[in-house]
Amino acid sequence: DAKTTQPPSMDCAEGRAANLPCNHSTISGNEYVYWYRQIHSQGPQYIIHGLKNNETNEMASLIITEDRKSSTLILPHATLRDTAVYYCIVRVGEGNSGGSNYKLTFGKGTLLTVNP
Amino acid sequence: DVKVTQSSRYLVKRTGEKVFLECVQDMDHENMFWYRQDPGLGLRLIYFSYDVKMKEKGDIPEGYSVSREKKERFSLILESASTNQTSMYLCASSLTQKGARGYTFGSGTRLTVV
Numbered sequence: 673d674a675k676t677t678q679p680p681s682m683d684c685a686e687g688r689a690a691n692l693p694c695n696h697s698t699i700s701g702n703e704y705v706y707w708y709r710q711i712h713s714q715g716p717q718y719i720i721h722g723l724k725n726n727e728t729n730e731m732a733s734l735i736i737t738e739d740r741k742s743s744t745l746i747l748p749h750a751t752l753r754d755t756a757v758y759y760c761i762v763r764v765g766e767g768n769s770g771g772s773n774y775k776l777t778f779g780k781g782t783l784l785t786v787n788p
Numbered sequence: 789d790v791k792v793t794q795s796s797r798y799l800v801k802r803t804g805e806k807v808f809l810e811c812v813q814d815m816d817h818e819n820m821f822w823y824r825q826d827p828g829l830g831l832r833l834i835y836f837s838y839d840v841k842m843k844e845k846g847d848i849p850e851g852y853s854v855s856r857e858k859k860e861r862f863s864l865i866l867e868s869a870s871t872n873q874t875s876m877y878l879c880a881s882s883l884t885q886k887g888a889r890g891y892t893f894g895s896g897t898r899l900t901v902v
Contacts, residue, residue, distance in 0.1 A: 706890050715792075715878050715893030716831070775846065776821075776880075776891060778831040 675699070676760045681783040684754075690747040692782055694760030697741040702764050705736060706776070707745045709756040716759065716778070719745065750786045757781040791815075792894040794879050800900045807866040809897050811879030819882045820862035821891065822846075822854065824875040831878065837862055838884070869901045 677695040684690040696705065706721040720727055720734045722743075727734045733746040747754055759781040795810035813820065821836040823846075833846030835854040843854050851873060855863045862881075866873055876898050880891040 708890065713896075715880070715896050716891070718890040718892065721890060775833055775836065777833070777847075778823075780830055 675762045675777075676779055678758075678760050678779065678782045680780065681785070683785050683787055684747075684750045686752060686786055686788050687749055690750040690754065690784055690786070692745040692747075692758050692760075692784060693742065694745070695742045696760070696762045699740050699762050700764075703762045704764070705734065705740075705743045706761045706763060707732070707734065708759045708761065708776075708778075709754075710759070710781070711753075711756040719758075750784075752786050752788065755784060755786045757783050792879055792881050792892050794877075794894040794897045796897050797895065798898050798900075800902060801866075801869050803870060803901055805866075805869045805901075807869045807899070807901075809864040809866075809877055809879075809899070811862045811864070811881075811894060812860055813862075813881040813892070814860065815881070815883070815892075816859065817881035817892075818859070818884045820856065821880040821882075822852075822862065822864045823878045823880065824848070825878060825896075826875050834864065869899075871901050873899065874901045875899060 704721050704723050707719040708716040710716040719731050720729055722734045736743045759778050792813045801807050819838045822834040823831045825831045832848050834852050835846050837843045837856040840859050853865045876896050878896045879894045882891045
């Protein structure tokens with residue numbers, strides 16, 4: 673069952689910031705927001721995750737609203753190689769007990785197309 | 789970096805054959821997963837394992853089995869391949885550690901059953 677809602681597609685100009693939204697209004701207190709992307713014909717790639725604070729790494733920034741019901745993945749300077757399907761997933765974080773907690777359920781994601 | 793290696797990138801098998809898809813990870817991850825990906829259906833979880841010799845059914849286990857005899861290796865078995873099992877198969881692994889990064893996926897095996 674999908675716990676997140678994402679737009680099916682977005683466009684972004686090369687060099688500009690790409691802001692990908694995700695709604696997760698039913699998120700539980702112990703669930704994290706994970707972002708993955710999948711470039712055509714490759715396996716998905718982990719990007720970033722967070723619980724309630726904003727996070728930044730070498731790939732992207734994750735902004736989570738104070739009520740945690742939505743988040744935005746930001747690619748600060750999009751390149752053509754960032755064209756991919758981006759998946760937003762909510763799930764309990766690593767380290768929680770219970771085998772089934774480790775499942776990741778992928779929705780349809782957002783196809784981001786970066787244009788020259 | 790963690791590497792998840794799938795034994796074949798492309799595979800063609802005949803209907804009724806027993807097919808083994810192998811996946812090996814090199815970073816001592818406890819959890820391993822098998823997904824299949826089909827156009828319009830996205831990624832669907834077939835089986836996963838959170839320890840050696842442990843396995844749990846995912847969302848679409850019918851027609852598949854798995855084996856995890858060693859921590860680093862997770863095999864997906866199609867006991868009698870059928871044409872509706874033609875798909876891209878993706879293996880992933882993850883670490884059970886608070887704050888750990890998420891899954892690492894392999895490059896996938898595109899299986900065609902004829």
